[in-house]
Amino acid sequence: MSKESRKKSSNPATYGQSAGNRAAAAAKKAVKKTAEPATPKAAKKTTTKAAKTVTAKAATSKTVTKAKPAKPAASAAAATGLAEGAKAPAFKLPRDGGGTVSLADYAGKKLVLFFYPKANTPGCTKEAIDFTRLSKDFAAAGTAVLGVSADSVKAQDNFRDKHDLAVPLISDETHEMLEAYGAWGEKSLYGRKFLGIIRSTVLIGADGRVAKIWRNVKVDGHADAVLAAAKAL
Incomplete structure (x- = not known):
């Protein structure tokens, strides 16, 4: 590198402009990433997780429904059918x-x-x-x-x-x-x-x-x- 080139690179104005461009590019990339919709794979993973949660809740609800109080014992007359x-x-x-x-x-x-x-x-x-x-x-x-x-x-x-x-x-x-x-x-x-x-x-x-x-x-x-x-x- 020539002496003149090194001088231009060390110029504060030029360096600041280069750093600013890099920052702007990084910010633009971040905004773009945020705005992009989730990939099919990510969406599928989220849906599967939600489905598992719903299934778990349904199973819990089903278990609670089955837990019924015991029926009282039948009387002797009812057991024999005599009435x-x-x-x-x-x-x-x-x-x-x-x-x-x-x-x-x-x-x-x-x-x-x-x-x-x-x-x-x-x-x-x-x-x-x-x-x-x-x-x-x-x-x-x-x-x-x-x-x-x-x-x-x-x-x-x-x-x-x-x-x-x-x-x-x-x-x-x-x-x-x-x-x-x-x-x-x-x-x-x-x-x-x-x-x-x-x-x-x-x-x-x-x-x-x-x-x-x-x-x-x-x-x-x-x-x-x-x-x-x-x-x-």
Whole structure:
């Protein structure tokens, strides 16, 4: 490079102009880059990311929708399908004193079935005595009465003799009839849950259909209430 050329390059005015041109060019390039639309590849990446976000939200929403509260347990009557108006389930079981008793024995007649937890216990004894006390009134109303429990025939004999009971007592040790009539299910005593007989009474009409059901019976006055229902049927 000649001495004159070096002199021109070192000229402050010329150098400033060159630097300014470079700055202007850089600014113009930046503006152009900002103004340019995103490339197809970049746009695709952004769209995919957005789609994943939406999918994630939808999955969360779906999970929340599925989390439904548990349904309450069905009652014994609902579990067996037994309801007022339904055809009474058939049965044939041994009774106190020997022999058997079946639903067919009472065809064309009204029938009361009272299910009690255990022979010779206080509540069951009072209930059986109350039905015995009203046995003639039930007969006058054209209604037969049967007591049912899971006790053995021998236990039923003892129960009858000890309290001079006048109603037949059926023994259902297999629980088949108890379950069919919704009288066998979960019970609770002092916080302990177990399976057993639910004190219940079923009134069957002369047409063989269930006319009325009483569940979780309170013994006091119950036999009188059943008699009133039988008379009205």
